[in-house]
Amino acid sequence: MSxxxxxxxxxxxxxxxxxxxxxxxxxxxxxxxDLLGDMVFVENPVVGRxxxxxxxxxxxxxxxxxxxxxxxxxxxxxxxxxxxETSPETINQDAYAAWMFTIKPxxxxxxxxxxxxxxxxxxxxxxxx
Amino acid sequence: MLKQTPxxxxxxxxxxxxxxxxxWDMPVNYGSQIEEHHQVRNDVGxxxxxxxxxxxxxxxxxxGFLRGLVANNVDKLTxxxxxxxxxxxxxxxxxxxxxxxxxxxEDWFRIVVNAGTADKDVAWMQQQAAGRALTITPRRxxxxxxxxxxxxxxxxWEAIPGSQAVTxxxxxxxxxxxxxxxxxxxxxxxxxxxxxxxPVAEADAMWRxxxxxxxxxxxxxxxDTLRLEAGMNLYGQDMDETTNPLESGLAWTIDLKSxxxxxxxxxxxxxxxxxxxxxxxxxxxxxxxxxQVVNTKHGAGEIxxxxxxxxxxxxxxxxxxxxxxxxGAEVTVTVRDKQLKAKVVSYPFARNGHSLx
Numbered sequence: 276m277s278x279x280x281x282x283x284x285x286x287x288x289x290x291x292x293x294x295x296x297x298x299x300x301x302x303x304x305x306x307x308x309d310l311l312g313d314m315v316f317v318e319n320p321v322v323g324r325x326x327x328x329x330x331x332x333x334x335x336x337x338x339x340x341x342x343x344x345x346x347x348x349x350x351x352x353x354x355x356x357x358x359x360e361t362s363p364e365t366i367n368q369d370a371y372a373a374w375m376f377t378i379k380p381x382x383x384x385x386x387x388x389x390x391x392x393x394x395x396x397x398x399x400x401x402x403x404x
Numbered sequence: 405m406l407k408q409t410p411x412x413x414x415x416x417x418x419x420x421x422x423x424x425x426x427x428w429d430m431p432v433n434y435g436s437q438i439e440e441h442h443q444v445r446n447d448v449g450x451x452x453x454x455x456x457x458x459x460x461x462x463x464x465x466x467x468g469f470l471r472g473l474v475a476n477n478v479d480k481l482t483x484x485x486x487x488x489x490x491x492x493x494x495x496x497x498x499x500x501x502x503x504x505x506x507x508x509x510e511d512w513f514r515i516v517v518n519a520g521t522a523d524k525d526v527a528w529m530q531q532q533a534a535g536r537a538l539t540i541t542p543r544r545x546x547x548x549x550x551x552x553x554x555x556x557x558x559x560x561w562e563a564i565p566g567s568q569a570v571t572x573x574x575x576x577x578x579x580x581x582x583x584x585x586x587x588x589x590x591x592x593x594x595x596x597x598x599x600x601x602x603p604v605a606e607a608d609a610m611w612r613x614x615x616x617x618x619x620x621x622x623x624x625x626x627x628d629t630l631r632l633e634a635g636m637n638l639y640g641q642d643m644d645e646t647t648n649p650l651e652s653g654l655a656w657t658i659d660l661k662s663x664x665x666x667x668x669x670x671x672x673x674x675x676x677x678x679x680x681x682x683x684x685x686x687x688x689x690x691x692x693x694x695x696q697v698v699n700t701k702h703g704a705g706e707i708x709x710x711x712x713x714x715x716x717x718x719x720x721x722x723x724x725x726x727x728x729x730x731x732g733a734e735v736t737v738t739v740r741d742k743q744l745k746a747k748v749v750s751y752p753f754a755r756n757g758h759s760l761x
Contacts, residue, residue, distance in 0.1 A: 312625060313438045315712040316691050334740070336691045338437050338712045339625055367436075 284395035311337035314363035348385035350378035409454035410607040426520040437625035448553035449622035455519035463538035477659040481507035493668025498645035547607035556597030594634025594755035635752030653681035683751035686719035688744040702726035
C-alpha cells in the first residue's frame, strides 16, 4: 500500500495534507480502504462544524463493515467533499485523491505532532504481525 | 493456530485476503467483493466450503434415528440422491444447527453441517445415537467445492468428463455419486450450480482446473451478500440455540403435521410466537447491519443480518420484528444517532441474476 511521503498520518488511519492556505485536508489511507474493502457509503461532517481532536466526525462503510473517521486535529470544517459521498468507490480507486473534508486548524502547530510517513509505515507493519 | 482447508495454498496463489473465520484461515475476497458477487450472479464462481463438515450416518435404521433427530421429515426422502434442508433442535426448540441431509441408501444418509458447529453437532448426534446400532463418521477426508452461477454446471461438466450425462437432467436439491465425486445441485447463492464433494487429495488440482476454465474464486464476503440477497438464513446470525425457528423464517422446514415426534417438537408447540423474520429495504442512504434496532408500531425488533446489496444497489437486511407488521409497512432503523427509513418486504431479494423486489 502506498504511503505518500508528503502527508501526515494518524493511528486511526487518516491521512492529513497541509494546504497552502494553512487548512488541512483529510481522507483515509490506502491501507484503511484495503482493510475495509469495497466502499458503499460515506458521511462527511457538515461545513461549519467545530471539531475536537480525536472526535468522531465522519463514517465510511464498506460492504463488510462501518468505520468511524476521527478529526486528526481540532478545528472548524471549511469544506466537505460530496463527490465521495456520491461515489464512495473512489476511495478504493485512489484513497489519497478521494479527500473527505477540510479543516481550518484551531492551532496550526498541531499538524506537526501527527505521524510522518515513516512512522505510519512502521505502524501498518506492526499491525500486520 | 488457524485450521486450513486443502485449498489454502491455492487461495494464497490467487491473491486472496485471508481472515480468521471461526478458527479457519479462509479467503474473504480476492480483490473486490462486489465484483465477485456480480461474477456469480452473471457468470460463474467457485467457493471453498471445505470447512463445512460431511458426516456419514450408517446403520440399519438411520431413517428412524433421523426422524427423531431433525425437525424436517426425512420421510420426504424416497429417492437416492434427494436432499433435504432441516434444522436440528435442542429439547427447548432452539436451533443447534441447520444442515442438509442426502439420502444415499436406506442404511446410509449423508449430512453436511456448518463449520463453526461441526464438533458440537457430531457430539450431539453421537449422544442421541447411544444404544442404537449406528456409526457416525465425520468425513474430513472429503473436500467440498461449490461452483455457482448461470454457467456453473457447464464448467463442471468440462472439468469432470462424463459428469454431464449423470447430472444434466438432475433437478435442484438432488445429488449423484459419480466416480470419486458426490455432485449435488445445491448451493448458498440463489444461483444454479453444484456443490462437489471429492477426496481431499484432489481438491487443489480440481480448484486450479476450474480456475483454468475461467471459474473465478469467490471469497466469504461475496458468499454472505449472495446468500442474504437469496434470503437464506445464516446460522449464528439469523438463528441459534436461543431463537425459536418459527420466529426465524424457518417454519417451512419444521414438520409439525406428521404424527412423528422429534427433539424440540413439544417445546415448539408450547411456545408463543410473537416475532417474525422479514426482509428490510433501506430507503435512506446508509448500510443496515446486524443488531441494529428496528422500530415498528408494534414495538422494537432487531436486524439479524444486514449488508449492501450489490444487485439492488441499496442496503437490505433480515430482521426479527413483532408479528402484525406486513410487507409494505414503513419502519425506522436506529443507525448511530439517526432514525433511517426502511420498508418491510418479503424476501428473497434477488436470485437467478436479478432483483425480485
